[in-house]
Amino acid sequence: MHRVISALLLLLPLSMLAAPLPGQSDAASRLAAAMLGDTPMVADLRVLTDQIGGRATGTAANRRAVDWAAQRFRDAGVEVRTEPFEMPGLWLERSARVTVRGDGVSFAPRVAALPFSAGTPRSGLIAPLVAAGAGGEEDFKALAAKARGAFVLVETPELFDLDGLFREYTESGGIERRAIAAGAAGVVYMSSRPNNGLARHNAALGLGNRHPMMMMERDAAARALRLLRQGKSLLMTAALDVQSGPAYQSHNVIGEIRGNTRPDEIVVIGAHLDSWDLGTGALDNGANAMMVLDLARQIRRLGLRPARTIRFALWNGEEQNLNGSYGYTGSHAAELDRHVMASSYDIGTGKITGFFTGGRGELIPILDRALAPLRGLGPFTHLNIPIVGTDNYDFMMQGVANLVANQESANYGPNYHARSDEFDKVDLTQLRLNAAIAAAVTWGFATLELELPRQSAQQVDSLIKATDLADQMRSFGVWDAWVAGKRGRRP
Ligand SMILES: [Zn+2]
Numbered sequence: 001m002h003r004v005i006s007a008l009l010l011l012l013p014l015s016m017l018a019a020p021l022p023g024q025s026d027a028a029s030r031l032a033a034a035m036l037g038d039t040p041m042v043a044d045l046r047v048l049t050d051q052i053g054g055r056a057t058g059t060a061a062n063r064r065a066v067d068w069a070a071q072r073f074r075d076a077g078v079e080v081r082t083e084p085f086e087m088p089g090l091w092l093e094r095s096a097r098v099t100v101r102g103d104g105v106s107f108a109p110r111v112a113a114l115p116f117s118a119g120t121p122r123s124g125l126i127a128p129l130v131a132a133g134a135g136g137e138e139d140f141k142a143l144a145a146k147a148r149g150a151f152v153l154v155e156t157p158e159l160f161d162l163d164g165l166f167r168e169y170t171e172s173g174g175i176e177r178r179a180i181a182a183g184a185a186g187v188v189y190m191s192s193r194p195n196n197g198l199a200r201h202n203a204a205l206g207l208g209n210r211h212p213m214m215m216m217e218r219d220a221a222a223r224a225l226r227l228l229r230q231g232k233s234l235l236m237t238a239a240l241d242v243q244s245g246p247a248y249q250s251h252n253v254i255g256e257i258r259g260n261t262r263p264d265e266i267v268v269i270g271a272h273l274d275s276w277d278l279g280t281g282a283l284d285n286g287a288n289a290m291m292v293l294d295l296a297r298q299i300r301r302l303g304l305r306p307a308r309t310i311r312f313a314l315w316n317g318e319e320q321n322l323n324g325s326y327g328y329t330g331s332h333a334a335e336l337d338r339h340v341m342a343s344s345y346d347i348g349t350g351k352i353t354g355f356f357t358g359g360r361g362e363l364i365p366i367l368d369r370a371l372a373p374l375r376g377l378g379p380f381t382h383l384n385i386p387i388v389g390t391d392n393y394d395f396m397m398q399g400v401a402n403l404v405a406n407q408e409s410a411n412y413g414p415n416y417h418a419r420s421d422e423f424d425k426v427d428l429t430q431l432r433l434n435a436a437i438a439a440a441v442t443w444g445f446a447t448l449e450l451e452l453p454r455q456s457a458q459q460v461d462s463l464i465k466a467t468d469l470a471d472q473m474r475s476f477g478v479w480d481a482w483v484a485g486k487r488g489r490r491p
Pocket residue numbers: 272284285318346390
């Protein structure tokens with residue numbers, strides 16, 4: 001890997017980095033080139049994943065990650081704060097075990113509780129296991145009264161890419177709603193992950209969920225389905241030991257490099273520091289978090305002075321309904337008018353192909369100018385649509401211009417929230433190329449002449465009406481808070 005990087009370094013300044021635009025100076029090119037060099041980014045990622053490990057918000061590992069990351073900013077000479085915000089409730093899995101029995105059959109599949117699953121009595125909850133097809137309307141109609149009091153086993157297609165992942169998000173709300181309406185004891189998803197992997201996929205109702213919900217390893221779920229189709233009756237005993245608790249305080253880590261000529265104008269680049277806990281959150285989202293940290297470090301090391309203030313946000317609570325960035329938009333409400341742009345990087349280490357511009361087409365020519373020095377890493381295609389599912393969300397809902405890096409799926413889908421999301425899945429070469437892109441974009445927004453006024457409540461509302469934003473908000477469990485007026489800009 002290192003050999004490839006050095007070859008790239010030799011080639012890039014000549015063949016890939018086009019001449020800088022007037023007014024942007026060569027700082028963007030120098031910064032992008034620095035990100036391709038042998039920086040501590042990869043060593044940091046090793047510490048965060050292999051040493052600190054999975055760091056679900058609310059765990060000791062998460063608090064350790066916060067303290068360590070803040071220290072890494074300080075080590076780089078970057079001003080940093082750990083900023084408190086409220087998590088609405090604690091949810092962690094201690095253990096999850098099931099056994100499936102019936103008619104001379106007995107086996108113990110591995111399962112993972114869905115985040116926000118209810119626990120069971122210590123001795124386990126015993127209920128029939130019934131096949132609920134894909135969990136659609138017709139499937140539950142066919143099950144009729146058999147669903148009542150049973151664990152409903154939902155079959156899933158194998159997940160290969162981002163499309164599959166978005167399908168899971170889109171469908172799970174309906175599946176869980178139908179299961180609860182049918183009186184099911186709980187929901188058991190067949191894991192969609194290859195190689196018998198398990199993953200954590202949030203229960204659609206979030207903290208409001210009151211039912212045991214879990215994901216069962218794919219091969220065992222397939223075995224159970226075959227037995228059920230042969231007419232066997234199965235009973236499942238599920239013992240889910242979950243730790244839950246009331247609201248508590250967590251922290252974002254916010255590095256800052258103050259602007260030289262327009263310090264009151266703020267550009268945010270962010271990636272979330274928290275992860276789920278089956279794996280060590282390398283693709284989601286350790287890699288990008290360490291990229292954000294390294295960008296601050298390289299700007300400082302090169303002595304570059306942006307015109308605007310840049311904030312390097314390592315968000316927390318992202319995996320549990322985007323609570324860290326939500327908290328930030330609350331505690332920084334008074335300065336949101338002066339937030340020029342907030343960007344998020346959260347799709348692993350697939351190649352960045354462009355940015356989602358959230359329905360604000362005026363961002364596209366700015367992106368093109370910012371990325372001009374790196375056009376050899378393109379072409380870049382920007383999609384002017386709003387995206388829910390990462391930390392741009394509350395900025396978007398507050399009318400702040402926002403970007404989400406659009407990346408090739410690569411290996412993100414199959415490893416998403418999975419046991420397999422480990423350091424060795426990270427494409428270190430592509431991570432560096434993406435870091436160069438993130439550097440150019442951040443530097444561009446921090447230095448170019450531009451005006452991106454905050455949108456009014458009415459404009460935010462129009463965005464919801466003109467796009468599929470409402471559906472996405474429902475899929476990600478943030479719709480009710482918007483309707484209740486708790487989240488998002490209101491007149
Ligand atoms: Zn993520």
